[in-house]
Amino acid sequence: MRRICASCLNDPPHGRMKPMQLTADARTRLLAIGWPDDAAARATLEGLPDGRLARVSAQHRSGYIVATATDHEFPAQSLAAWMRPRFPAEDRAVVGDWVLLELGTDQIIALLPRRTLLKRAAAGEAYKQQPIAANIDTVLVVSGLDMDFNPRRLERYLLLVRTSGAEPVLVLTKNDLHPDADVDALLAGIAAQDVAIHRVNAKDLASVAVLHQYLGPGRSTVLIGSSGAGKSTLTNTLLGTQKIRTAAVREHDSRGRHTTTHRALIALPQGGCLIDSPGMRELKLTGEESLEEGGFEDIEALAMQCRFSDCRHASEPGCAMRAALESGALDPARYANYRKLGVEVATAAQGLAAQQARRTEAREAEKGYKKKTKDKYGRK
Ligand SMILES: Nc1nc2c(ncn2[C@@H]2O[C@H](COP(=O)(O)OP(=O)(O)O)[C@@H](O)[C@H]2O)c(=O)[nH]1
């Protein structure tokens, strides 16, 4: 059996292999589960050997559930390398990833390059990244126009979503209950960062039709937001008469035990899919976020206007930040959140750097060990 290294896909040395072919039929079925089928996607296929394209819809300890069509999901075997304990979690397939299966078997032989990757840091002391979902085009950030409304939490979401490469769209639910909620001023800072904002009644078909522009064949969308915001309601309304499959599915793993698997790929009647991952509630920053690109461009631009390039915006003369705060041009709560998130990113970045140093050290140690054994027993 021929195995391909996942990392060689960017420069594939697959000289004599028969290239990947998609039949018109397969293309239609894959579009329905979010295959983008654009020039970039087609170029990726040209570098692949022949095989079956599938999308990861769930993962569990012993392998993956993949889909090749809306109504065709089955277990697939992990690449052997992914099972190694030290293999970085972010390099294994996650929900939303496209993988290549060996023809005639259900063995994964390659992970396709990702367009976007939504990830977070794991809760707890040791720094660890957790990929959440791959190849997401749009993230609908859902928030109710009720007591729960919190622009600071939305800013945190935007920072993570923008870093992932996906487009964030703000969906304000419960507009039917709170039609007079005046949030424009509270959201002005966010709206100025090119984030589309829609007010909807998540229970109403006509009201949520405004979101159809982000859905459709070849597109993948994720809903994030706190509990009670209206994610399930919105999903059900978008699905129309079809029922959401949120119930956990019990199945046997390789040891014969029952494991709980969450099916995350939900095909939409208008084509494309929603990806529903339980990992999107608590979003701890990874340290790779950029405040400048993550929805705080306005504040970063202000900092550039301070007289001193290393201005701490405390008592330095010629501080544009303080001037904007004093004139009311900059919302102090938004500024405070910017500072807070900045500290969080910096702290997480230290954890990330330490992890990378540990990995380099482990690799070097391994190399040293291999060299020693080679010297002792001679070259093969
Ligand atoms: N009237 C109204 N109720 C809503 C709306 N969105 C959500 N709800 C209600 O809010 C509650 C929580 O919604 P749910 O979809 O379960 O939130 P989730 O935790 O984000 O999945 C449910 O009782 C919904 O019926 C809306 O736009 N209008």
Ligand SMILES: [Mg+2]
């Ligand atoms: Mg829900």
Ligand SMILES: [Zn+2]
């Ligand atoms: Zn300043």
